[in-house]
Amino acid sequence: MAAERSGESTRSNDFVLSARKRAAQKLITQFGEGVLFVLAAFVAIIVLFIFFFVARDAVPFFQIRGFSEFFTSSNWYPADDPAEFGAFAIIYGSAMVTLGSALIAVPMGVAAAICLSDILPFSIRQYAKPVIEMLAAIPSVAFGFFALVVLAPLMQNSGGALLMWVWWILVSPFLLLTVIVAADLLTNTIQDEKRRQQRYVTLVVLFGVIAIAVLLKVGAVLNGIQIITGTNALNVSIILSFMALPTIVSVSEDALQAVGRDIREGSYALGATRAETIVKTILPAASSGILAAVILGIMRALGETMVVWMASGNSSHVPEPWFNYLEAVRTLTATIAGDMGEADQVTGSARFHVLFAMGLLLLIISFISNLVSERIVVRQRKILTGQ
Amino acid sequence: MNIGTRKILDRSFTAIGFGSIIVMALALMVVVVPILTNGLGAVFFTGTVEHRKLLHEEFQRGDTQDLSSEIASSERYRAKAYAILSDFEAELERMEPEQQGKYSSKYAQVRTSLQSLLGPLPGDSPAMLTRNKYGQTRWEKAEEKLHSFLYESKWDNSNSDVMGKEYFVRRSLDFKGTSLAPLFPYVENNLENMLLPRFTVYWGFLTDSSVDSHFFGGIWPEIQGTFFLAMGAMLFAFPIGVIAAIYFTEYARPGFLNSMLRSANSTLAGVPSIVFGMFGLAFFINTLHVSESKSVLAGSLTLAIMILPTIIRAAEEAILSVPKTYREASLSLGSTKWNTILTVILPAALPGILTGGVISLGRAAGETAPIIFTAAVSVGSAIGLADIFSSPTPALSWNIYNLASEHEAAAEIRHVQYGMVLALVSIVLMLNLSAIVLRARISKKLKG
Numbered sequence: 001m002a003a004e005r006s007g008e009s010t011r012s013n014d015f016v017l018s019a020r021k022r023a024a025q026k027l028i029t030q031f032g033e034g035v036l037f038v039l040a041a042f043v044a045i046i047v048l049f050i051f052f053f054v055a056r057d058a059v060p061f062f063q064i065r066g067f068s069e070f071f072t073s074s075n076w077y078p079a080d081d082p083a084e085f086g087a088f089a090i091i092y093g094s095a096m097v098t099l100g101s102a103l104i105a106v107p108m109g110v111a112a113a114i115c116l117s118d119i120l121p122f123s124i125r126q127y128a129k130p131v132i133e134m135l136a137a138i139p140s141v142a143f144g145f146f147a148l149v150v151l152a153p154l155m156q157n158s159g160g161a162l163l164m165w166v167w168w169i170l171v172s173p174f175l176l177l178t179v180i181v182a183a184d185l186l187t188n189t190i191q192d193e194k195r196r197q198q199r200y201v202t203l204v205v206l207f208g209v210i211a212i213a214v215l216l217k218v219g220a221v222l223n224g225i226q227i228i229t230g231t232n233a234l235n236v237s238i239i240l241s242f243m244a245l246p247t248i249v250s251v252s253e254d255a256l257q258a259v260g261r262d263i264r265e266g267s268y269a270l271g272a273t274r275a276e277t278i279v280k281t282i283l284p285a286a287s288s289g290i291l292a293a294v295i296l297g298i299m300r301a302l303g304e305t306m307v308v309w310m311a312s313g314n315s316s317h318v319p320e321p322w323f324n325y326l327e328a329v330r331t332l333t334a335t336i337a338g339d340m341g342e343a344d345q346v347t348g349s350a351r352f353h354v355l356f357a358m359g360l361l362l363l364i365i366s367f368i369s370n371l372v373s374e375r376i377v378v379r380q381r382k383i384l385t386g387q
Numbered sequence: 388m389n390i391g392t393r394k395i396l397d398r399s400f401t402a403i404g405f406g407s408i409i410v411m412a413l414a415l416m417v418v419v420v421p422i423l424t425n426g427l428g429a430v431f432f433t434g435t436v437e438h439r440k441l442l443h444e445e446f447q448r449g450d451t452q453d454l455s456s457e458i459a460s461s462e463r464y465r466a467k468a469y470a471i472l473s474d475f476e477a478e479l480e481r482m483e484p485e486q487q488g489k490y491s492s493k494y495a496q497v498r499t500s501l502q503s504l505l506g507p508l509p510g511d512s513p514a515m516l517t518r519n520k521y522g523q524t525r526w527e528k529a530e531e532k533l534h535s536f537l538y539e540s541k542w543d544n545s546n547s548d549v550m551g552k553e554y555f556v557r558r559s560l561d562f563k564g565t566s567l568a569p570l571f572p573y574v575e576n577n578l579e580n581m582l583l584p585r586f587t588v589y590w591g592f593l594t595d596s597s598v599d600s601h602f603f604g605g606i607w608p609e610i611q612g613t614f615f616l617a618m619g620a621m622l623f624a625f626p627i628g629v630i631a632a633i634y635f636t637e638y639a640r641p642g643f644l645n646s647m648l649r650s651a652n653s654t655l656a657g658v659p660s661i662v663f664g665m666f667g668l669a670f671f672i673n674t675l676h677v678s679e680s681k682s683v684l685a686g687s688l689t690l691a692i693m694i695l696p697t698i699i700r701a702a703e704e705a706i707l708s709v710p711k712t713y714r715e716a717s718l719s720l721g722s723t724k725w726n727t728i729l730t731v732i733l734p735a736a737l738p739g740i741l742t743g744g745v746i747s748l749g750r751a752a753g754e755t756a757p758i759i760f761t762a763a764v765s766v767g768s769a770i771g772l773a774d775i776f777s778s779p780t781p782a783l784s785w786n787i788y789n790l791a792s793e794h795e796a797a798a799e800i801r802h803v804q805y806g807m808v809l810a811l812v813s814i815v816l817m818l819n820l821s822a823i824v825l826r827a828r829i830s831k832k833l834k835g
Binding site for chain 1: 389392393394395396397399400401402403404405406407408410411412414415418419421422627630631633634635638639647648650651652653654655656658659660661662663664665666669670674696699725749750752753754755756759760784787788791792801804808812815816818819823
């Protein structure tokens, strides 16, 4: 009992800190905050280290071989004697598959984001989001395996028919829409209702016949195409677009959500349909955020290694003609992954350092596009919150 | 535009949106379904007597008595085929040199083909590689081999405009009138009796180590390697990430320094994964010398810095979503800031932080590029816990690439590749699913 009472008395003294104790506590707090800061700054240190160490091994290459060969020549013979390190075709291959995947993923991703933010009811949205997350979670090597083992043989054996069906399924609804809209626009000015109707029907039939002819003709041409190799730029672009989609969808959905309700309601009040509201009001307001999403998605495709390494064919040449997506290409990431094993026994050689030069190039591109997309997002947020 | 067209446009706009979500779901299905169906084939399949023989000899599994009676019954049927072979060999000896030359190369093909179907034939020298010690262990593979035993594949290149077409010619036509002719119908009709196919569930695929570079056996070393790498990465990244998130949410004051740190975080999140691999090689191995060459430790460190930004972001979000009232109540009771963080905020934010951790764990397990130069080897046995500081390990993600693209007989072991992909995808998706479920429960709880 006595001990307890004495404990109470000391406890009551605890609330009054002596000057020394207060100073000690302050010191401890500051020290603790310092430790926290150092650990938080760890990320920044790592970023600096990554730049430093990749650049440290990249610079010797440019010292040995200079810049012009790397960026302009297409002769990539690193193992020959004398070796040639022309990476233009490789950089071109990277750009090509990235662009291809963006062409597929951006329209689809933005459409899906619009659908998620403005069209679907909440109950369905709940189920759509996990699908996107799952797509994002599948490891890249599984996508690469799929591209190599399933998609590549399919393309090689029945590529033409596949292209034809994709063309028909994807393009016929759009052509139908174009026919209807074009006929409507051309008959818009006619005042007499009956003549207008007649003209409208004739135009729809006329355009319809043209559209079907185009559809069949292009379909037949596509059907005639023989894909020599299934591991080509098209294959990789399709798979990379699957991988870029989740990023594009989720970031642009955020941007669309950030556009306030009042803007939407204002547009509806003026009599616009939902499509018009979205296209003419919401998309312009969210455009910079969507741009940021596109940049991030493209970066995912550009930095992806396993899919392109397994399924792009790894042949270092600029396709003939330059837009031929059915030829094998080689990309920066795949070159780094593929050649490092042979190169690192001879650390110090140009063959080793050229790979780091490629890594540095990737790093700089990703750094710049990250900064840009971040600036864009910050600016959009400022504009939308009216600051 | 008239109102009808506007309506059509509006509807079709909606349809495009729905369409792209459906396409996305289809893409997921198209990728996952073949992986699932073919991947299950690595565990559930129709195994032959050769498979049971292999299990018994390599892993000492299975009932010796049953097996020897099975082998005896299959040998009875095989004996007749072997007899035909030796008859023909004797006939070949007696032939004119000219005819002998004509038959012997064709006969060699037949013999190799039968060898790959049934295993070593009598009179063969003992096989060096395990893959040559046994016949086909899987029935569907045996049927493929039977086809190439019965038919010779030829290419029709007569039309130079189109790619050559493959066509098949029965081998029995080449041996018409010789004593080998009856072999073909005999093998075709009695293959089941020779191989005794039976539905097999081979859980050993997940727990056995591989035999003869993945021709047989399982993928345990890869699973274990993936586990070590991902867990190691978490061990480094999780504490640092959570502490950094606490700093960002509770202590950081807005300003130049803070925005720099945030920029650094998003930069790190955007670095291509292969560059992490290069950095790991240049920094952890070539500069810090954490190990002589590739090691689990170097790989884990590389993966750790890759998943750090994800963990920080998830933890930040979780901490920010803790209601302000919790914090205020705790502070008003006189507890210090640090005490509030430890006893009130972190426990409340823990499920959210764990969700981020689980997703990052999945990412670390699935990533390939960072471990190519830092931790992964193509062949190797499972390593002990003590070896993680010095030795590299096989890992699921790397070995999928390696088996599919660089293995000498990649087309022969598709089932192993599919099994590996399924194992990896199901690990990653399971982690993600649990994160999704966890998050749904948190949001329900927060709503009350």
